[in-house]
Amino acid sequence: MMMTEEMHPAIEQVLVNIEKVMIGKRQVAELSIVALLADGHVLLEDVPGVGKTMMVRALAKSIGANFRRIQFTPDLLPSDVTGVSIYNPKEMEFQFRPGPIMGNIILADEINRTSPKTQSALLEGMEESSVTIDGVTHMLGKPFFVMATQNPIEYEGTYPLPEAQLDRFLLKMKMGYPSAKDEIEVLNRVQKQAPIETIDSVIDLEELRKLQEEIKEVYVDDSIKRYIVDLADSTRTHGSVYLGVSPRGSIALMKAAQAYAFIYNRDYVLPDDVQHLASAVFVHRIILKSEAKFEGITAENVVERILARTPVPVQKAVK
Amino acid sequence: MTNPNGYNRLSTLVLYVFGFFLLWEWIRPVEQLTDTSNAWVFILFLVMALMLDFFSIHWIVRFVLNSGFILLTLYFLYYSETYGPFQSFSIMIEEFFYNFSVMIQRVWPELTDMFRSFLFFILLWLMTYLIQYWLINRRQIFLFFLMTLIYITVLDTYTPYAADGAIVRTVISGFAVMGMLAFYRQLEKEGIKKGKSFTRKWMLPLTAFIIASAGIGFVAPKADPLWPDPVPYFTSFNERSGVNDKSGIRKIGYGEDDSSLGGPFLPDNQVVMQAEMEHRHYWKVETKDIYTGKGWISTPDDEESIPFGVGDSVPIESFVDNENIETTEHMSTVRVFMDYPHIVYPLGVNRVEGDSQFSFELNPVLERIQKFQGGNKVFLPEYEVYYDRPRYSVTALSAANNEEHGLDKEFYDRYTQLPDDLPQRVRDLAAEIVEGSDSWFDQIREIERYFSNQGYIYDQVNVAIPAEDDDYVDQFLFETQRGYCDNFSTSMIVLARSAGIPTRWVKGYTEGERIEGNSTYEVTNNNAHSWVEAYFPEVGWVSFEPTRGFTNSVQYNFDLASDDDNQTQEQTPTEPKKPELEDPSNTSAKGNEFTLEKVWNQAKEIASKYWKVSLGVLLIIIVLIALLYYKRGKWLPYVYVVWYKRSNDDKQFVKAYLTLLEELDRYGLPRGEGQTLREYAKVIDHTFSTRDMSRLTAKYEQYLYRGSLEKGTWSDMRKLWENLIKSTIA
Incomplete structure (x- = not known):
């Protein structure tokens, strides 16, 4: 629906790059960029093999960022994520060996398979953009973007992320299988050479940081803020919801909407932006009542209904 | 500022x-x-209790304040004049235990x-909690509202309380409360988050409705009542008043047959008459002279009735003229x-003024005055009684005693008559009471005081009827010691006659309850009464009141009396403190109504002429x-086009866009609440196969969500807008 609008040229380039690798997943790519620009993190929930890693790698390569991947296993230790100090007998002192978290773009694969201790090492880094090891604080890279994946199928031996931790992800999305046509195209492309090797970076990290700063200047009218708050508040009073969206959720929705408006080359936020992102921002922050779950209601349904019911501001609020 | 119940403070x-x-x-x-006075303290208490509730004061503080108020009020109303605060407290405690x-x-x-006041306070306290x-x-008040209405209408119908204003006030308050509560119930039920404008949308029509309905009800001419006043019906149903049927319980009231007294009475509030009096006095109807041992009869009627007319002097000699x-x-x-066929008059009556068509007849034995018009006993609605108000010289009264009274023997015997089988102990008691007093006056005063001194009890219910071989007076004096006026007055007469003092039994009414200012009294059946008149030579008849509580x-004149008589002070009774009652028909409201009615009448006149x-x-x-409204889609858009043409101001664009939204909605393309303008514009463009709406909307979005409007937007966009609004004419 937004196709009629022109995109920000640099972002358009990044998207084209990703699309070379990921066929028919523009929506997901767009949301990932929104999270990256809004300085947030993404939780991907999907089965293996749909191209999660590929997409993150393409994104990292397009912005010339340092890509790291952590495969979470039950025996992974916090120091395996953050890094460790090792005694160097030659120089007679401890030397810090940075862990995989010291990159710019991190793929935290199957985050729910590791122990809560290790999970929280990562999540703490996400929150504070720094880690402290042996009393020394190490700043993380900037931009710092974590894309965590969760496998929804396996439940044996997993540690589901608690609600408080889920709140730290700006967006949660699903990849989904490609359509038949797209999948044939995928097969065609990988026949000769992995397409990931063919793409080049289109912007560098410095430019990206500048874009991140610009996004903060995107204008959000009071009526839009009110709309966001109304939406969040509606989740709190909704009959099927046990725990609604926190103010952190409202902040997340506003920031994401700013980023989304920005990639469509607008310096102000529309209710359309808010509506487009509401589901991705809100769904993982809502806890349903168990009776609602029995009735087959999902958090997506709830957000949909709230969006349909909450009046969109079409006039200036009388102050 | 919303409390957990979802109200804001103001509402x-x-x-x-x-x-x-x-x-209230x-x-x-x-x-x-009722004889409640100082009602304002109860109202004050209500205000306080409700305010404490409103501010959700902690319940302990509320309890202390409320009970403190109650105790202080009780202290100031009942004790502060007699006792100090600490003494009062212990007396109050004692009184509580007693109660x-x-x-x-x-x-x-x-x-x-x-x-009683204390209990009333507690009741009000409970009511504030209920409210x-x-x-x-609950957010429901209908039941209470209905009860209030019933309460007021019942009072209005059956009591002197005029509820004209009360009905208006109650309806207005009740409608207001119910309307507001309905609003909050709806909000709660639908889970609507309310905004200020939402509240306004409800409250303004509510206020308008209340004002309109109350105003119309107030101004409109009132139809006559559909049903006749039910009170006379009930009255006729209860005609047994005062009639002594043998079934036992009677209703209090005036009856003629007093030959067997005793038995309980039911109170009866039926109004007998109203009287305007310069001075308080009892109303006489008749007197009786023969005590039978069971009750009173009169000397066989061998004398002719004495007729007299309106304004003639009444042939009753009450006082000796000296x-x-x-x-x-x-x-x-x-x-x-x-x-009633008789009229009432005070002691010392001179003449009766009224409608000159009436004439009267005096029964000289009973001293009962009956009224006639052309030979028939008829209704005389109003009359004036002129009478001499006596002031007795105590010296003259004290002159008479058993040895020297100089009265005619026949007269003396008639008023000292006693039944032969009167028990001896009654006579002994009389002798005992008057012992030490010489003059009749002192003796009869002793007898009059005897009942209260001995703690006889006033009671209308637990009153015995004398058995076949019992004497009515004897039973009261020595056995039951409780009864009402008949017991007291008859007993006093029997005691006085036993002591040799000529006395007679007088029936009539007390002065009643004061209403409407200072001088008007209302006499009900409850005020039917009997008392004592004693005859003093060279003076005349003097009233005595033995009944407790009356x-x-x-008036006595003490100027010649000796010092030891100073206990017989002038008996001006302490007026029971009665609150000044407000005139129930508010005069200013009446005048107001009058003019409104006049306007209404004028309008009616004009309407009837050219109707x-x-x-x-x-x-x-x-x-x-109706036609114009129904077909507004055909012409309204043109009006808008002309209207918005008048200026190039960009502000017009905003208004025009919103008007367009309304017109499209009326056209049948409503925008869903959750639909953004952009999506809506696409739907519109799809319907009319244009791109105009999206272009207009993009501009409007900039204005609304970016807070800026490019100069000249309206002149650029007007053509698009006109196209769109004209498309709604289809």
């Missing part, structure tokens, strides 16, 4: 205020209809006034509510308006 306050008004309507009549024991014994009439519960928790009595003439006006105003023409015109106008 809660408004609810409390109206709740208070409803409660319950207290208003109390002051007028609790009375309550346990269920002797309700014995409760003291202080305790709070109904308003805030310097022993100073008399001043006064006048009382009687308005009759309940028709006072008759008799055919005006009705036709009105109909045509209504049809035209």
Whole structure:
């Protein structure tokens, strides 16, 4: 629906790059960029093999960022994520060996398979953009973007992320299988050479940081803020919801909407932006009542209904 | 500023205020209809209790404040004049204990006034909790509202309370509260988050409705009542008043047959008459002279009735005309509510003024005056009685005693008659009472005081009927020692006659309850009474009041009396403190109503003159308006086009866009609440196969969500807008 609008040229380039690798997943790519620009993190929930890693790698390569991947296993230790100090007998002192978290773009694969201790090492880094090891604080890279994946199928031996931790992800999305046509195209492309090797970076990290700063200047009218708050508040009073969206959720929705408006080359936020992102921002922050779950209601349904019911501001609020 | 119940403070306050008004309507009549005075303290208490509720003060603080208020009020109302605060406290505690024991014994009439007030406070306190519960928790007040209406209408129908204003006030408060509560119930039910404008949308029409309905109800001419006044019906149903049927319980009231006294009485509030009096006095109807041992009869009627006319002097000799009595003439006006063949008059009556078509007849034995018109006993609604108000010289009264009274033997025997089988102990008692007093006056005063000195009890219910071989007086004096006026008066006469003092039994009414200012009294059947008149030679008849709790105003002149008589002070009874009652018909409101009614009448006059023409015109106008409204899609867009053409101001764009939205909605393309303008614009463009709406919307979005409008937007966009709004004419 937004196709009629022109995109920000640099972002358009990044998207084209990703699309070379990921066929028919523009929506997901767009949301990932929104999270990256809004300085947030993404939780991907999907089965293996749909191209999660590929997409993150393409994104990292397009912005010339340092890509790291952590495969979470039950025996992974916090120091395996953050890094460790090792005694160097030659120089007679401890030397810090940075862990995989010291990159710019991190793929935290199957985050729910590791122990809560290790999970929280990562999540703490996400929150504070720094880690402290042996009393020394190490700043993380900037931009710092974590894309965590969760496998929804396996439940044996997993540690589901608690609600408080889920709140730290700006967006949660699903990849989904490609359509038949797209999948044939995928097969065609990988026949000769992995397409990931063919793409080049289109912007560098410095430019990206500048874009991140610009996004903060995107204008959000009071009526839009009110709309966001109304939406969040509606989740709190909704009959099927046990725990609604926190103010952190409202902040997340506003920031994401700013980023989304920005990639469509607008310096102000529309209710359309808010509506487009509401589901991705809100769904993982809502806890349903168990009776609602029995009735087959999902958090997506709830957000949909709230969006349909909450009046969109079409006039200036009388102050 | 919303409390957990979802009200904001202001609306809660408004609810409390109206709740208070409803409660107030319950207290208003109390002051007028019962002998409650100082009703304002109860109202003050209500205000305080509701305010404490409103501010959700901690319950302990509330409890302390409320009970403190109650105790202080009770102290100031009942004790502060007599006792100091600390003494009062212990007396109050004692009184509480006494009342609790009375309550346990269920002797309700014995409760003291202080305790009644206390109970009333507690009741009001409970009511404030109920009000709070109904308003805030249940959000339903209809039942209470209905009860209030019933209460007021019943009072209006059956009591003197005029509820004209009360009905208006109650309806307004009740509608307001119910309307507001309905609003909050809806909000709660639908889970709607309310905004200020939403509240306004509800409250303004609500206010308008209330004002309109109350205003129309107030101004509109009132139809006559559909049903006849039910009160006379019930009255006729209860005609047994005062009639002594043998079934036992009687209703209090005036009856003629007194030959067997005794037995309980039911109170009866039927109004007999109203009287305007310059001085308080009892009303006589008749006197009886023969005591039978069971009751009173009169000497066989062998004398002719004496006729006299309106304005003629009444042939009753009450006083001896000499310097022993100073008399001043006064006048009382009687308005009759309940028709009896006789008229009432005070002691010392001179003449009766009224409709000159009437004539009267005096039964000289009973001293009963009957009224006639052309030979028939008829209703005389109002008459004035002129009478001499006596002031007795105590010296003259004290002159008479058993040895020297100089009375005619026949006269003396007639008024000292006693039945032969009167028990000896009655005579002995009389001798015992008067022992030590020489003159009749001192003796009869001793007898009069005897009943209260000995603690005889006034009671209307637990009163015995003498058995076949019992004497009525003997039974009262020595066995039951409780009874009503008949017991006291008859016993006093029997005692006085035993002591040799000529006395007679007088029946009639007390002066009644004071209403409407200072000089008007209302006499009900409850005020039917009997008392004693004693004859003193060279003086005349003097009233005495033996019944406990009653006072008759008799004036004595002490100028010649010796010092030891100073106990017989002038008996001006202490007036019971009665609250000044407000005139129930508010005069200013009346004047207001009058002018409104005049306007209404004028309008009616004009309407009735030209009603055919005006009705036709009105109909045509209504049809035209309806047609125009129904077909507005055909012409309204042109109006808008012209309207918005008048200026190039970009602000017009905003208004024009919103008008366009409304017109599209009317056209049948409503925008869903959650639909953004952009999506909506696509739908519109799809319908009309244009791109105009999206272009307009993009501009409007910039204005609305970016807060800026490019200069000249309106002149650029007007063409698109006109195209769109004209497309709605299809």
